[in-house]
Every structure is written in structure tokens, then in C-alpha cells.
Amino acid sequence: EPEVTQTPSHQVTQMGQEVILRCVPISNHLYFYWYRQILGQKVEFLVSFYNNEISEKSEIFDDQFSVERPDGSNFTLKIRSTKLEDSAMYFCASTGRIYEKLFFGSGTQLSVL
Amino acid sequence: AQTVTQSQPEMSVQEAETVTLSCTYDTSESNYYLFWYKQPPSRQMILVIRQEAYKQQNATENRFSVNFQKAAKSFSLKISDSQLGDTAMYFCAFREYGNKLVFGAGTILRVKS
Numbered sequence: 001e002p003e004v005t006q007t008p009s010h011q012v013t014q015m016g017q018e019v020i021l022r023c024v025p026i027s028n029h030l031y032f033y034w035y036r037q038i039l040g041q042k043v044e045f046l047v048s049f050y051n052n053e054i055s056e057k058s059e060i061f062d063d064q065f066s067v068e069r070p071d072g073s074n075f076t077l078k079i080r081s082t083k084l085e086d087s088a089m090y091f092c093a094s095t096g097r098i099y100e101k102l103f104f105g106s107g108t109q110l111s112v113l
Numbered sequence: 114a115q116t117v118t119q120s121q122p123e124m125s126v127q128e129a130e131t132v133t134l135s136c137t138y139d140t141s142e143s144n145y146y147l148f149w150y151k152q153p154p155s156r157q158m159i160l161v162i163r164q165e166a167y168k169q170q171n172a173t174e175n176r177f178s179v180n181f182q183k184a185a186k187s188f189s190l191k192i193s194d195s196q197l198g199d200t201a202m203y204f205c206a207f208r209e210y211g212n213k214l215v216f217g218a219g220t221i222l223r224v225k226s
Binding site: 033035037041042043044045048056089091093101102104106107109 | 148155156157158159160163204206213214215216217218219
């Protein structure tokens with residue numbers, strides 16, 4: 001089965017630093033998402049992306065966050081100035097059609113020190 | 114806003130027995146999808162089963178089946194012949210038009226030998 005790939009699997013950064021989390025969605029998919037999960041809590045929606053623009057974002061997704069699909073294959077999440085509370089597992093997901101199942105990547109564990 | 118409620122923070126079951134995980138949701142929409150995702154200790158998100166709201170027949174995937182009660186907005190997961198590998202966090206999730214998945218808080222399932 002095709003996979004969504006996320007790199008790195010674990011990233012450690014200092015508070016205030018910028019981080020970029022990378023994802024390669026499944027090649028023929030059109031809808032892309034970022035979710036996050038703080039340890040021990042539920043998975044929360046951050047942002048959805050379609051046709052090269054954000055289609056929906058949550059309250060969590062403030063001005064410190066941005067997404068980009070720079071080259072038609074990668075889908076990135078940037079956090080400009082990380083805070084301690086940004087420490088979480090970040091999941092990328094994609095789907096080919098609305099209502100089809102979401103394929104999740106294996107996640108990037110972000111630790112902000 | 115849509116909400117998904119999983120009222121059982123933790124459940125235990127003996128190997129080979131059957132267990133049912135509960136989920137209720139709230140929506141004013143008539144057309145939507147419901148999902149159960151499994152998250153093992155690796156924290157990867159694995160789709161277990163999916164149910165379309167317009168289908169009356171309950172979805173089944175091998176040992177996994179659902180009891181979908183649309184009027185009651187209930188979507189429980191039944192695991193038959195439980196195996197040690199079923200030990201994981203299970204998330205119920207809801208998705209309506211717009212593609213965003215809304216997750217419940219999760220139920221930790223422990224299968225005991």
C-alpha cells in the first residue's frame with residue numbers, strides 16, 4: 001500500500017527557533033493535512049490544504065505556523081518561533097478524494113527545549 | 114461544532130474474548146463518515162474501519178465490526194477474538210463535508226493473556 005512519508009521522525013529544537021517538518025504525501029493525492037497530538041491527548045486538526053491554498057485551519061494554527069507545497073511532491077509545516085507548548089507529535093495526512101480515508105504518516109515527534 | 118465523545122478512558126479484555134468500545138458524536142449533518150483508528154505504542158495512526166452515514170449496513174473488517182446507530186449518533190467498535198496485538202489506543206473520528214477529521218479523546222485497550 002502507498003505510504004505518506006514524514007521526516008525527521010524526531011526533532012529537537014530550542015525555544016524560539018524555527019522548525020520545518022517535512023512530508024511527502026501519496027503521489028496522486030490532492031488533499032493534505034497536518035494534525036498534532038500532545039502526549040496523552042487526542043489528535044487535533046491543524047490545517048487542510050487543497051489546490052495550493054489553505055482550505056481550513058484551526059485556532060491552533062496561528063501566525064507562527066505556515067504550510068507550503070514547494071515542489072509538487074513535498075508538503076511542509078513551518079513553525080517560525082517554537083514554544084515549549086509546541087512539543088507534540090505532528091502527523092501529516094493525505095487523501096485523493098473527499099470522503100476517502102486519510103492516509104497518515106508515521107509522525108514527527110517535536111521536542112522544544 | 115462537531116464533537117466526538119469516547120466515554121471509556123481505559124478498557125481491558127482477556128485474549129480471545131470480545132470487547133466493545135463506545136463512541137457518540139454530535140452533528141446536524143445527514144451525510145458524513147465515521148472511523149475508528151488504532152494507535153499502537155509506535156504512535157502510528159492505523160485505520161481500523163470506516164462507516165458511511167448513508168449506509169444502514171454496519172461495516173465489518175475481519176474481527177472488527179461496528180454498531181452504527183444513526184438516530185442515536187452512536188458508533189461503537191466491537192473487537193472479536195481479541196489478540197495481544199490489539200493492545201493500543203483507539204480513536205473514534207468523525208468527518209463531514211470539508212474533510213476535516215474530528216477525533217475523540219481515545220480509549221486505551223489492554224488485551225491480557
